[in-house]
Amino acid sequence: MKAPSIELVSMTEKECLAFLENNIVRYAEENVRAGYWNAAEAQEKSRRDHHKLLPQGIATKNHFLFNIVTREVRKTIGTIWLALKPEDSTTLSGFIYDLYIDEPSRRKGYAMQAMHAIEHKARELGAHTLYLHVFGHNAAAQALYSKLGYATTSLNMGKKL
Numbered sequence: 001m002k003a004p005s006i007e008l009v010s011m012t013e014k015e016c017l018a019f020l021e022n023n024i025v026r027y028a029e030e031n032v033r034a035g036y037w038n039a040a041e042a043q044e045k046s047r048r049d050h051h052k053l054l055p056q057g058i059a060t061k062n063h064f065l066f067n068i069v070t071r072e073v074r075k076t077i078g079t080i081w082l083a084l085k086p087e088d089s090t091t092l093s094g095f096i097y098d099l100y101i102d103e104p105s106r107r108k109g110y111a112m113q114a115m116h117a118i119e120h121k122a123r124e125l126g127a128h129t130l131y132l133h134v135f136g137h138n139a140a141a142q143a144l145y146s147k148l149g150y151a152t153t154s155l156n157m158g159k160k161l
Contacts, residue, residue: 006113008066008080008121016058016065019079023098024050034135035158053083053097064121068101068114077105080118084127094127099141115148 011019027049028042037045054060062085068078078101087093096118101111122130132150134141 005071006068006077006110006117007071008114008117009069009076011058011065011067011079013058015067019065019081020050020054020057023079023081023100026100027098030135030138033137035160064125066118066121068110068117070110077102077110078114080114082118082122084122084125087129091128092126093129093131094122094125096130096132099132111144112148115144 024043024046028037028046031037031046032039032042054063058065062083064082064084066080066082067076068080069076078099080099081097083095083097084092085095099111099114099118101114119130131153132145134145136156
């Protein structure tokens with residue numbers, strides 16, 4: 001495999017605050033698009049979910065927030081959020097809460113490189129399994145994760161009445 005043209009760089013406190021504001025908006029929009037939330041309450045629900053997951057922000061134990069930075073020009077082109085949790089008394093698993101690549105940097109292989117890098121980081125941190133969630137309407141992400149060997153572990157389905 002070609003050496004990645006990106007690297008993961010831990011966010012600073014200031015970068016984390018900016019990430020949270022952007023991610024709260026994006027997550028709310030995704031839940032509205034998926035039909036889970038109505039637009040009027042989506043931002044508040046998203047803010048609550050994020051606060052519950054990251055009550056101490058960047059200092060929240062077992063949560064790792066990274067900027068995805070190009071090696072060539074040292075430009076931040078996206079973000080990725082990894083959390084670790086015990087699966088049982090001896091096994092850790094990881095969960096990717098978010099992978100985001102800026103619009104102009106998409107379709108250039110950066111997301112795949114970021115996934116390889118976060119898998120490596122998760123292994124370094126002791127994780128034996130890595131999970132993630134992808135919204136049903138996000139076909140591009142589903143294709144990427146399938147190509148990387150991720151398999152569906154559960155599937156929610158819905159029908160508007």
